[in-house]
Protein backbone atom coordinates (compact mmCIF):
# COMPACT_ATOMS: atom_id res chain seq x y z
CA UNK A 1 0.00 0.00 0.00
CA UNK A 2 1.39 3.39 -0.98
CA UNK A 3 -0.18 6.52 0.46
CA UNK A 4 0.83 10.14 -0.08
CA UNK A 5 -0.22 12.94 2.31
CA UNK A 6 -0.67 16.40 0.84
CA UNK A 7 -1.47 19.43 2.95
CA UNK A 8 -0.20 22.88 3.87
CA UNK A 9 2.15 23.43 6.81
CA UNK A 10 0.31 22.74 10.06
CA UNK A 11 -2.48 20.73 8.45
CA UNK A 12 -1.54 17.73 10.63
CA UNK A 13 0.35 15.58 8.09
CA UNK A 14 2.94 14.43 10.62
CA UNK A 15 0.41 13.88 13.41
CA UNK A 16 -2.00 11.91 11.24
CA UNK A 17 0.71 10.02 9.36
CA UNK A 18 2.08 8.61 12.63
CA UNK A 19 -1.35 7.41 13.69
CA UNK A 20 -2.24 5.91 10.31
CA UNK A 21 1.11 4.15 9.97
CA UNK A 22 0.71 2.63 13.41
CA UNK A 23 -2.83 1.53 12.58
CA UNK A 24 -1.90 -0.04 9.24
CA UNK A 25 1.62 -1.19 10.23
CA UNK A 26 3.17 0.63 7.30
CA UNK A 27 6.39 2.67 7.12
CA UNK A 28 6.25 6.44 7.70
CA UNK A 29 8.63 8.46 5.52
CA UNK A 30 8.61 12.19 6.28
CA UNK A 31 10.95 14.28 4.13
CA UNK A 32 10.79 17.13 6.69
CA UNK A 33 11.90 14.73 9.45
CA UNK A 34 14.64 13.30 7.23
CA UNK A 35 16.00 16.79 6.58
CA UNK A 36 15.80 17.72 10.28
CA UNK A 37 17.74 14.52 11.13
CA UNK A 38 20.37 15.41 8.50
CA UNK A 39 20.70 18.92 10.01
CA UNK A 40 21.05 17.43 13.49
CA UNK A 41 23.77 15.05 12.26
CA UNK A 42 25.55 17.89 10.43
CA UNK A 43 25.68 16.03 7.10
CA UNK A 44 26.32 17.77 3.76
CA UNK A 45 22.64 17.19 2.86
CA UNK A 46 21.60 18.81 6.14
CA UNK A 47 23.79 21.86 5.53
CA UNK A 48 22.32 22.29 2.04
CA UNK A 49 18.71 21.72 3.15
CA UNK A 50 18.84 24.05 6.14
CA UNK A 51 19.30 27.22 4.11
CA UNK A 52 16.06 26.50 2.23
CA UNK A 53 14.10 25.34 5.29
CA UNK A 54 15.06 28.42 7.31
CA UNK A 55 13.61 30.60 4.55
CA UNK A 56 10.49 28.45 4.17
CA UNK A 57 11.48 27.50 0.62
CA UNK A 58 11.31 24.02 -0.87
CA UNK A 59 14.60 22.14 -0.90
CA UNK A 60 15.56 21.67 -4.60
CA UNK A 61 13.74 18.77 -6.28
CA UNK A 62 16.93 16.97 -7.24
CA UNK A 63 18.11 16.71 -3.59
CA UNK A 64 14.70 15.57 -2.32
CA UNK A 65 14.10 13.04 -5.06
CA UNK A 66 17.46 11.34 -4.60
CA UNK A 67 16.96 11.23 -0.79
CA UNK A 68 13.51 9.63 -1.22
CA UNK A 69 14.77 7.18 -3.84
CA UNK A 70 17.49 6.03 -1.39
CA UNK A 71 14.94 5.72 1.43
CA UNK A 72 12.49 3.72 -0.65
CA UNK A 73 15.28 1.38 -1.70
CA UNK A 74 16.48 0.82 1.86
CA UNK A 75 13.28 0.95 3.96
CA UNK A 76 11.58 -2.27 5.01
CA UNK A 77 8.15 -1.39 3.65
CA UNK A 78 6.66 -4.78 2.88
CA UNK A 79 3.18 -3.81 4.09
CA UNK A 80 3.37 -0.39 2.55
CA UNK A 81 4.61 3.12 2.96
CA UNK A 82 3.17 6.54 3.70
CA UNK A 83 5.00 9.51 2.21
CA UNK A 84 4.45 12.58 4.40
CA UNK A 85 5.46 15.86 2.74
CA UNK A 86 6.57 14.28 -0.53
CA UNK A 87 5.90 15.00 -3.33
CA UNK A 88 5.54 18.77 -3.03
CA UNK A 89 5.96 19.85 -6.63
CA UNK A 90 4.95 18.47 -10.02
CA UNK A 91 8.52 17.39 -10.90
CA UNK A 92 8.65 15.46 -7.59
CA UNK A 93 5.31 13.77 -8.33
CA UNK A 94 6.48 12.79 -11.81
CA UNK A 95 9.78 11.47 -10.43
CA UNK A 96 7.90 9.41 -7.83
CA UNK A 97 5.57 7.92 -10.44
CA UNK A 98 8.58 6.98 -12.54
CA UNK A 99 10.38 5.38 -9.56
CA UNK A 100 7.29 3.33 -8.74
CA UNK A 101 6.59 2.41 -12.35
CA UNK A 102 10.07 0.90 -12.61
CA UNK A 103 9.02 -1.49 -9.83
CA UNK A 104 5.56 -2.12 -11.27
CA UNK A 105 3.90 -0.13 -8.48
CA UNK A 106 1.72 2.93 -8.20
CA UNK A 107 0.21 5.26 -5.59
CA UNK A 108 -2.97 3.81 -4.05
CA UNK A 109 -4.18 6.99 -2.39
CA UNK A 110 -3.23 10.68 -2.33
CA UNK A 111 -4.86 12.14 0.75
CA UNK A 112 -5.35 15.90 1.07
CA UNK A 113 -5.69 17.46 4.53
CA UNK A 114 -7.71 20.63 4.04
CA UNK A 115 -7.49 23.32 6.77
CA UNK A 116 -8.15 27.09 6.71
CA UNK A 117 -5.08 29.32 6.82
CA UNK A 118 -6.06 31.08 10.10
CA UNK A 119 -6.17 27.70 11.87
CA UNK A 120 -2.83 26.68 10.36
CA UNK A 121 -1.15 29.88 11.51
CA UNK A 122 -2.46 29.48 15.08
CA UNK A 123 -1.28 25.86 15.25
CA UNK A 124 2.20 26.64 13.92
CA UNK A 125 2.75 29.70 16.12
CA UNK A 126 1.80 27.57 19.14
CA UNK A 127 4.32 24.87 18.17
CA UNK A 128 7.45 27.11 17.95
CA UNK A 129 9.65 25.01 15.59
CA UNK A 130 12.56 27.12 14.20
CA UNK A 131 10.69 27.59 10.86
CA UNK A 132 7.45 28.56 12.66
CA UNK A 133 8.01 32.34 12.73
CA UNK A 134 5.15 34.41 11.32
CA UNK A 135 7.11 35.57 8.22
CA UNK A 136 8.33 32.05 7.41
CA UNK A 137 4.86 30.60 7.93
CA UNK A 138 3.37 33.09 5.45
CA UNK A 139 6.07 32.20 2.95
CA UNK A 140 5.56 28.44 3.46
CA UNK A 141 1.84 28.91 2.84
CA UNK A 142 2.55 30.86 -0.35
CA UNK A 143 4.97 28.13 -1.51
CA UNK A 144 2.24 25.56 -0.80
CA UNK A 145 -0.32 27.49 -2.87
CA UNK A 146 2.06 28.02 -5.78
CA UNK A 147 4.12 24.85 -5.96
CA UNK A 148 2.30 22.09 -4.07
CA UNK A 149 -1.42 22.70 -4.59
CA UNK A 150 -1.16 21.89 -8.36
CA UNK A 151 -0.59 18.30 -7.18
CA UNK A 152 -4.24 18.14 -6.17
CA UNK A 153 -5.31 18.27 -9.83
CA UNK A 154 -2.47 15.92 -10.77
CA UNK A 155 -3.79 13.21 -8.44
CA UNK A 156 -7.47 14.08 -9.02
CA UNK A 157 -6.98 13.52 -12.77
CA UNK A 158 -5.58 10.06 -11.99
CA UNK A 159 -8.50 9.18 -9.69
CA UNK A 160 -6.12 8.87 -6.73
CA UNK A 161 -7.14 11.93 -4.66
CA UNK A 162 -9.33 11.97 -1.55
CA UNK A 163 -9.80 15.03 0.68
CA UNK A 164 -10.50 15.16 4.39
CA UNK A 165 -11.41 18.16 6.50
CA UNK A 166 -8.38 18.55 8.80
CA UNK A 167 -10.03 21.07 11.14
CA UNK A 168 -11.52 18.74 13.78
CA UNK A 169 -9.75 17.16 16.73
CA UNK A 170 -6.84 14.81 16.02
CA UNK A 171 -9.11 11.83 16.63
CA UNK A 172 -11.94 13.16 14.42
CA UNK A 173 -9.52 13.68 11.55
CA UNK A 174 -8.02 10.21 12.11
CA UNK A 175 -11.49 8.64 11.86
CA UNK A 176 -12.19 10.46 8.58
CA UNK A 177 -8.85 9.27 7.21
CA UNK A 178 -9.61 5.66 8.16
CA UNK A 179 -12.92 5.94 6.32
CA UNK A 180 -11.24 7.26 3.16
CA UNK A 181 -8.57 4.57 3.32
CA UNK A 182 -11.20 1.85 3.71
CA UNK A 183 -13.19 3.17 0.73
CA UNK A 184 -10.20 3.60 -1.54
CA UNK A 185 -8.21 0.52 -0.49
CA UNK A 186 -10.83 -2.08 0.54
Ligand code: AP5
Pocket residue numbers: 007008009010011012013014015016031032033035052053054056057058059060064084085086087088092123124126127140166167168169170171173
Ligand atom coordinates in the same frame (compact mmCIF):
# COMPACT_ATOMS: atom_id res chain seq x y z
P1 AP5 B 1 7.79 19.56 6.92
O1 AP5 B 1 8.41 19.10 8.15
O2 AP5 B 1 7.10 18.59 6.04
O3 AP5 B 1 6.86 20.78 7.30
P2 AP5 B 1 5.45 21.32 6.75
O4 AP5 B 1 4.89 20.74 5.51
O5 AP5 B 1 5.64 22.79 6.76
O6 AP5 B 1 4.49 20.76 7.76
P3 AP5 B 1 4.53 20.84 9.30
O7 AP5 B 1 5.46 19.82 9.88
O8 AP5 B 1 4.76 22.26 9.74
O9 AP5 B 1 3.03 20.52 9.61
P4 AP5 B 1 2.23 19.15 9.45
O10 AP5 B 1 1.23 19.27 8.37
O11 AP5 B 1 3.12 17.93 9.48
O12 AP5 B 1 1.42 19.23 10.80
P5 AP5 B 1 1.78 18.63 12.24
O13 AP5 B 1 1.22 17.26 12.38
O14 AP5 B 1 3.24 18.83 12.52
O15 AP5 B 1 8.85 20.31 6.01
C1 AP5 B 1 9.69 21.32 6.57
C2 AP5 B 1 10.56 21.91 5.46
O16 AP5 B 1 11.38 20.89 4.87
C3 AP5 B 1 9.79 22.52 4.27
O17 AP5 B 1 9.40 23.85 4.52
C4 AP5 B 1 10.85 22.41 3.16
O18 AP5 B 1 11.80 23.42 3.30
C5 AP5 B 1 11.53 21.08 3.48
N1 AP5 B 1 10.89 19.96 2.76
C6 AP5 B 1 10.24 18.90 3.31
N2 AP5 B 1 9.78 18.07 2.36
C7 AP5 B 1 10.13 18.63 1.17
C8 AP5 B 1 9.91 18.27 -0.19
N3 AP5 B 1 9.24 17.16 -0.53
N4 AP5 B 1 10.40 19.09 -1.15
C9 AP5 B 1 11.11 20.20 -0.84
N5 AP5 B 1 11.34 20.61 0.43
C10 AP5 B 1 10.85 19.83 1.42
O19 AP5 B 1 0.89 19.60 13.15
C11 AP5 B 1 1.25 20.97 13.31
C12 AP5 B 1 0.86 21.38 14.75
O20 AP5 B 1 -0.56 21.31 14.87
C13 AP5 B 1 1.44 20.45 15.83
O21 AP5 B 1 1.78 21.21 16.95
C14 AP5 B 1 0.29 19.49 16.12
O22 AP5 B 1 0.32 19.00 17.44
C15 AP5 B 1 -0.93 20.39 15.89
N6 AP5 B 1 -2.10 19.64 15.37
C16 AP5 B 1 -2.10 18.67 14.44
N7 AP5 B 1 -3.34 18.26 14.20
C17 AP5 B 1 -4.16 19.00 14.98
C18 AP5 B 1 -5.57 19.04 15.18
N8 AP5 B 1 -6.41 18.22 14.51
N9 AP5 B 1 -6.07 19.93 16.06
C19 AP5 B 1 -5.23 20.75 16.75
N10 AP5 B 1 -3.88 20.76 16.62
C20 AP5 B 1 -3.35 19.89 15.74
